[in-house]
Amino acid sequence: MPCVLARTVRFSATLALALALSGCMVGPDYQPPDPQMAAGFRAGSGLAPASGPQIDLTSWWRGFGDPMLDKVVDQALAENLDLAQAVARVRQARAAVAIARAALLPSGALNGSAATAHQSVETPIGQIQNALGVDRDGNLYDLGAGASWDADIFGGLRRGQQAALADYQAADAGAAAARVAVVAEAADTYIQLRTLQARLAIVREQAGTQRQLLDLARLQYARGLLAEADLREAQSTCARIEAQVPPLESALETATNTLEVLMGAVPGSWHGALAAPSAIPAPPAIASAEGPASLLRRRPDIIIAERRLAAANARIGTAIAEYYPHFSLSALLGFSSTSAASLLGSGGAQAQAIAGVRWRLFDFGRVDAEVAAARGHYGEALAAYRLAVLQATADVENAFTSLAKSQAQAQLLRASEDSFGRRWQIVRTAEARGVVSRVEVLQSTGRLLQARDARVTAQSDAARAAVLSFRALGGGWQS
Template sequence: MQSRPRSLPLSLLALLVATTLSACAVGPDYASGDAPGAVLPARYAHAGAAAQASTNQQASSEALRQWWSGFHDPVLDRIIDCVLAQNLDLQAALSRVEQARAVAQLADAALLPSADANLQVQQQRQSLRSPLGQIASNFPGYERNHTQYDLGVGASWEIDLFGGLHRQREADLASAEAAAADGLGVRISLAAEAADAYFRLRGAQARLQVLEQQIAAERQLSELVALRLQDGFSNRRELAQAQARLAGARAAVTPVRAEIEVQRNRLDVLMGAAPGSLATQWTSDAPTMAAAPSLDALPAPAQLLRRRPDVMAAERRLAASNARIGVAMSEYYPKLSLSGLLGFESLSRFELSERTLQPTAVAGLRWRLFDFGRVDAEVAAAKGAHAEDLSRFRQAMLKATEDVENALVNESEVDQRRLALQQQKAASEEALRAVTEAFDHGAESRVEVLEQTRQLLAAQDQLIVAEADSARASVGLYRALGGGW
């Protein structure tokens, strides 16, 4: 009974020292605002004048969050909502986020004591031929059968003297945040993929209508040339040319029809449905090409760190590798663990008394004093991984800026082509009106009218492709800016 008063102050002293030292974490500290990213320009080189003037202002978060609503297409809104609710890749990404968060919770739990309870009842019949049985059986009152009762409550705690567990917690939390950013990236990619497939589908549907009109015009022109050949007003070369154009128009329909079905299947899979189900129902109406929305303000290149999930994930992985340097460095220092067990043991029955009390207290110290450079190698490996993640983070920043610049260039060039084709279509419509008027007055033949109709339909086909490309280019810009979450 004299040892207990001395052990209590020692335990309190050890706990006080451990608590004081646990506030000191070895290794470099990290702040997200201090991430040494790549040197980026203040504004984009290929942004338009209107957007360039406001490039340092934060773009409307609402416009970027649900950019697809800017197309004012309810079918597109319905498809993307279904994709974000049912896509299997997104569900898998969210599951990975949950796994990473669970690992982070384990790191939190490692900082706290753990306790467990144990209850055991053991029955045994002693062999008389065993060494113990042969000796014990010679004593009066020996019983071969006995029951042993064990009841105990134990607790253990690894004191984080030099912050290794805290650094591990930082690393796991940063890894969980990186996984969450990856999940956002999957969400953005899926929304953009769905919009891209939708506009390709609508463009192919509109082209099919024009190609069918073109086939009808080519057929009329071929028949008219054949009649003129019978009357001697044409020759076989003109007929062969007309027939070749008709065959070419018919051949152009095949890949367009295939494109329609391929994009419908693509949308179905993105929506987590069987190919040939939802998209066929939702896109069976007459196709319409919505005007692509434009951004009046662009987030500055440096702001992509807060907009692009891939950059956010790269920065969080950089933070995690920085914390792992501290985890490795903590192995230079001793580790202290405390454990205790309050138990009762009896051969007769459960008896919670002083006679059956069997307490245990253990204080353990582990220190890797001589490991022949293993800790040095672990620290060097952690620093090397951090240097790699730093390069990846800088590359992610540059890649994000490149994506935006390329998207701006693509959007600008596609828009110029669309405007030029609109002018071509308008001129073709005017030419058709003129030749039709001349035909009505007998100044032109039916062949000229059909030829001009064919040219107008060809211009409409090219314009439809340009309008679909313009919408897809707008989607690419929103995707590059990190819109969609």
């Protein structure tokens, strides 16, 4: 038995060393693409210059200075179910890397069995045993340890490990992408909620003003001082403004429910905390000095595309490795006996060593097709990467443009509201002196509220454009 074991070990070690020394990796080595990027964002020049400390992109929402927004985002990061799914996918990809790494190592197994059998006399073998007087009852005991190893001479398994690692890194970036999306959607929905609250308050005030105008119109009509057509117009205007309330209330309820789902909470559980109206959060200034090149390491979707490209490149090597023979080593050491008492004796010992080869020698047409498919997948992944880079740059340019224009519009509408506010004060003073009527004061109030509603909408657009800008910049995730 020791001689058999020694020969087995020497044979396996010698062949393993020879195969390892001749090992290589077929297929192209991966070279990350180097896309041409502009020096800066064209639309960045239209943004307000950043003053004060730089905003930390990893927690950009805190730059809005709204404690409730901070609570909403923190809750979403902790409980959002889309994010939980993305994290679970990362765990799956990490396990796939471990599986690919294990394929490069020897595998072993310990097997044992004990069997007893009684042969039927209704079978040919049983009839022969019965005729010869052979005992038809038998036992068999086996105990053994086996090991096997696929010698990765041409690197097919190692290319597979590279592909699995790139897939894991893509999944990790996917979790970061989900995080960026969840934070941006939560912040955007929160801003919409505050906007709807502000607009609902304005519309209700407008409706109240219009009802006062309608009451005055009815009084004037009853006194014969107003034509019926003017009365009907006042009624129509009042009804039109009041009709804006139900859709805004519905939209507010929908936004609150949507925000709660993003936070992983049962709809209704945060209604009380969010019911009190609050100002639309003012966005911080955004610095754009790093330029488009920073997107390559910050945007998760670009990282995902680049890692998928690396995985596709590695799988070309996996396919090319099928042109070459695959060698394997296996060994068995164990005991087998019909008696449990003699199982571990020298007579029951057995050993085996096998060197195997598998070569798809007459299947090169299929291998050609597999290699061509792998190269085609790589070409698709390369185009997807280039598109991701272009789209990322366009996203930032569009977001910066929207932010700059929304801020400019909000400034103009704020000036308009201020002018209407001053006019309203003048009219109120004139009414106190008996120079103008109550009707003119209410009309001035209505125009002021219209200007305020337009300013609130523009202010909301600017805040949401800032959220879109932070999202387009990658939200601070670094590769």
